[in-house]
Amino acid sequence: MTHTDKTGVDRRLPLLAALTALALAGCAVAPAPLSLSERQATLAADQQTMFGNQEPLVGPMGLQEAMARALKYNQDYRVKLMEEAMAQRQLDLSSLDMLPRLAAAAGYTARSKDNASSSQNVATGEQSLVPSISSERHNLNADLSLSWNVLDFGVSYYSAQQQSDRLLILQQRKRKVEQQLMQQVREAWWQAVAAQQLENRIDALLKQANAALDDSRKAEQQKLRAPLEALNYRRQLLDVVRQMGVVRNALAQAKPRLAAITNLPPSKDFQVAVPADMPLPALNLSVDKMEEMALLNRPELAEARYNERIGVMETRKAIAKLLPGIEFSVGEHYDRNKFLVNNSWSDAGLRVSWNLLNLFNARTITRSADAQLEVAKAQRMALNMAVLSQVHVAYLDLQGRSQQFSLETELNDVEQGIYEQNRNATLSGAQGRLPAIMADASAVYASLRYYKSYGDLQNAYGQLGASLGLDPLPESVASHDLRTLSEAFKGVEKQWQGKVAGEKQ
Secondary structure, three states: OOOEOOOOOEOOHHHHHHHHHHHHHHHOOOOOOOOHHHHHHHHHHHHHHHHHOOOOOOOOEOHHHHHHHHHHHOHHHHHHHHHHHHHHHHHHHHHHOOOOEEEEEEEEEEOOOOOEEOOEOOOOOOEOOOOEEOOOOEEEEEEEEEEEEHHHHHHHHHHHHHHHHHHHHHHHHHHHHHHHHHHHHHHHHHHHHHHHHHHHHHHHHHHHHHHHHHHHHHHHHOOOOOHHHHHHHHHHHHHHHHHHHHHHHHHHOHHHHHHHHOOOOOOOOOOEOOOOOOOOOOOOOOHHHHHHHHHHHOHHHHHHHHHHHHHHHHHHHHHHHOOOEEEEEEEEEEEOOOOOOOOEEEEEEEEEEOOOHHHHHHHHHHHHHHHHHHHHHHHHHHHHHHHHHHHHHHHHHHHHHHHHHHHHHHHHHHHHHHHHHHHHHHHOOOOOHHHHHHHHHHHHHHHHHHHHHHHHHHHHHHHHHHHOOOOOOOOOOOOOOHHHHHHHHHHHHHHHHHHHHOOOO
């Protein structure tokens, strides 16, 4: 019975409204920022994750070891590996969609009163049967059914094919990341070589220049020189100190950059293995051969081909959706109702369904899929042109860098000779310290340009290899420890140089 007041309003409504408001308030969630102690608690674990589980650096780091460390420990590259693993899991899931659907169900029902019913005469409207029941108040039932839709299987098959191509696309993107990562390692490593070779010499030059500055200030205070001569002398020394300070600061950043790429702690002090010689890379391939290699090997073009295959599958999937669906089903059933003659039974069925509206939209659907395929083809053609342009640009850049390095080599030899002559003259007392300091600064700049020019030449050589789609690492490696990876890089480097040089492998 409903309780109402004199106005006819149900007195339970305010209570219901209050309970509803209380429930909604309980569902509200307030933002809870991380506390300082919680962030500090994860700091040590994060540092251990970043730097703890890797082989320690022993001795000077060569170029191949730097590449191996980057490939094994670089965090950005690890993300690409995880994306590939996730794509593999998604491929496994999409393959499951092609399997039949097996459904199990069980239920229990309870009623407060019997589910009784009677019949009524249609002609007279009088009750023809006394009320009766055919089900219990408490009942238990269970079903196990297996169904398979042929249309869903076809669509799922094409979707799985597309997902497998997406996995291959991720593998090509991983190749691209590897090539870019090796380019970054090559550039950072040669910058570290220049920094290591020049930092001691720059420090010695700064020490001499600062000592000469102190002497010039004293001479200026004691008026041992004419004021204008003393000022010009000090200005030249200050200019050397300023320029060398800028160079020293730039070189000091080289090793931290290399450490970041190879996942070493940025504050770690390490040495790089300076090569004994700096040979010019050989190049005897014709431009036509380089174009052919690029069109066959570039990961971007392989990705474009896979995208084109995905477009083909999308067209087939769109056509498959236009067909009628045929579903087969079998099942086992159980019902505990005591009024049933057969409490368990089996059934089988065949059902055909067809969305007739798809017939009117068939042309639109297929044209949309075909348009996607045509776009993929056009993108691949445009990418072919871009790749060919990159090959020519990389080839011309390598030629220019080779000529520039030859010039910088000769200039460096001249500057070092001038410095030696001025140093000897200063040591013999034939001239003051300023000419030797100025010649030393010019020689340092020449050495810096020399190492930078060779680093640019190596980068151009690596860029040419990347434009040809040559991988820096073989497809299979016996082990993934640093020593094995470093040796693998050395072996591939020789094969790589052979391919670029036109030698028979």
